[in-house]
Structure formats: C-alpha cells, structure tokens
Amino acid sequence: MIELRNVSKTVLSGTEPLTIVQPLDLVISAGQYVSIMGPSGSGKSTLLGLIAGLDLPTTGEIVIEGQEIGALTEDALAQLRGQKIGFVFQFFHLVPSLTAFENVLVPMEIAGATDARTRATSLLSEVGLDGRAHHYPAQLSGGEQQRVAIARALANDPPILLADEPTGNLDSANGRQVVELLRTVNASRRTTIVLVTHDADLAASADVTLRMRDGKAETVAPKSSMSEGYG
Ligand code: ADP
Ligand code: MG
Numbered sequence: 001m002i003e004l005r006n007v008s009k010t011v012l013s014g015t016e017p018l019t020i021v022q023p024l025d026l027v028i029s030a031g032q033y034v035s036i037m038g039p040s041g042s043g044k045s046t047l048l049g050l051i052a053g054l055d056l057p058t059t060g061e062i063v064i065e066g067q068e069i070g071a072l073t074e075d076a077l078a079q080l081r082g083q084k085i086g087f088v089f090q091f092f093h094l095v096p097s098l099t100a101f102e103n104v105l106v107p108m109e110i111a112g113a114t115d116a117r118t119r120a121t122s123l124l125s126e127v128g129l130d131g132r133a134h135h136y137p138a139q140l141s142g143g144e145q146q147r148v149a150i151a152r153a154l155a156n157d158p159p160i161l162l163a164d165e166p167t168g169n170l171d172s173a174n175g176r177q178v179v180e181l182l183r184t185v186n187a188s189r190r191t192t193i194v195l196v197t198h199d200a201d202l203a204a205s206a207d208v209t210l211r212m213r214d215g216k217a218e219t220v221a222p223k224s225s226m227s228e229g230y231g
Helices: 044-051 074-084 100-110 116-126 142-153 172-189 224-229
Strands: 002-013 016-028 033-037 059-064 085-088 160-164 192-197 208-213 216-220
Touching: 002 044, 016 044, 016 059, 016 216, 033 044, 033 172, 044 059, 044 160, 044 192, 074 085, 085 142, 100 116, 100 142, 116 142, 142 172, 160 172, 172 192
Parallel strands: 033 192, 033 208, 085 160, 160 192
Antiparallel strands: 002 016, 002 059, 208 216
C-alpha cells in the first residue's frame, strides 16, 4: 500500500519558491491500478518521483508498504526501492550493450537471486518476447523495448510498479499493447500500478484516475469495477 499525507513539493525557481505539487492526501491500496493524467508541467513526474522515494517531499509523509520513507536512511531507502518498486520510463533506459535477456537478468543478479536465468526467460515470455531474448535493444522496436523494460522492472517481483509516460514514445497501437500488458500484470500478479500518461484513453483503463493541473491533484470518479481492485 502507498499512503501520502499532506505531501507537497516546493522548489526554488531562481530565488522564488515554487510549489510544483500542492498538498495532497492519497491512499493507493495494494493491487490497485491508478493513472495520473494532466498536461505537461502539471507535476506528474514530480509526484511519481516522490512516491518512488527518488525525491523527498517538502511537507508531509509518504508510507510505502508500511514504512515512512522520510524516516529511512539512504541505504534503507535504496533497499526499499530495490525490493518494493519497479520503474518504467518513457525512453525505456535499457542498457544498449546488453541483450534483452541480460537487461532483465542484471537486477536479479544484483539482488542475488539463485534462479535468475530461469526467471529472466519466464519474464520475457510473460511480456510476449520469447523469440527476442538475444536481441540487443537497437534490434527491437520501441514497443518491444518497452516490454523488455517492463520485464526488467518486474525482475524482483516488486509489489509496486510505477510507469512515467511509458507509451509517450510509442505509436498508438504499441502504446495500447503496453497498457494492456500493464493491465495483465496488475491482474495476474496483483501488482499495484501507478501509470502517468497524458492520453485520456489509456488513463481510463485504470481503476481510478488522478488528474493534475498546476500541481493540484483531483481524483476522478473511479470506475465501478474499482471494488475488485482492492487487495
Ligand atoms: P510533468 O511530469 O507533469 O510534465 P513535472 O513534474 O516534470 O511535470 O514538472 C512540474 C513543474 O515543475 C514544471 O513546470 C517543471 O518545470 C517544474 N520543476 C520540476 N522539477 C523542478 C526543479 N527541480 N526545480 C524547478 N522547477 C522544477
Ligand atoms: Mg513528466
């Protein structure tokens, strides 16, 4: 579960303080699929970075899987991130000198998993890339690269997957495939997913949508299926 209490973020813009995320309370239940929508510059990435513990809030508290992240040392926070959170980016961020298989393998080897090779194979199969394991990123389409990135984000089976505009660099057909894959991951693994997108159609696939404008977040009425999303 993810809980934000009175979380805000203020930065210095030149010499002036600028609040880029206005105070916000938010509870995301285990297994829920939440989308964050809003125009460019509205604070979506900042909010996702706060949830990921990549950035600290100016006010408020963030609780991830029962741990208040402001109370953690840098090492403990890094460990929490490694174990609990998978992250998917707009530009994939695959290591170009590694194959798809190796990109998925590396985080498991770092975590010391004993069955890393078997799991890398099965993760690539889960994202529909059986035949592509030994291709390098440059040999894959954008949609395929993003699916490798999703497999990598799931390598350590995190309870939470955060995705910042994962379809922003894909055509609409590939974008839909990626969002369908996230849906499947949410349903089959019960992974909590927070998806940032400015595509209203993609956002609508979530259980609940948070709409951001000028750093202010408002919840859009959840779909009636949301009650099934609680874990
Ligand atoms: P989005 O992801 O919705 O496009 P961001 O969260 O990246 O928006 O940014 C929100 C606003 O905050 C933007 O206007 C951006 O320029 C500004 N911003 C983000 N980070 C900083 C920072 N470290 N210092 C100053 N301004 C920032
Ligand atoms: Mg952004």
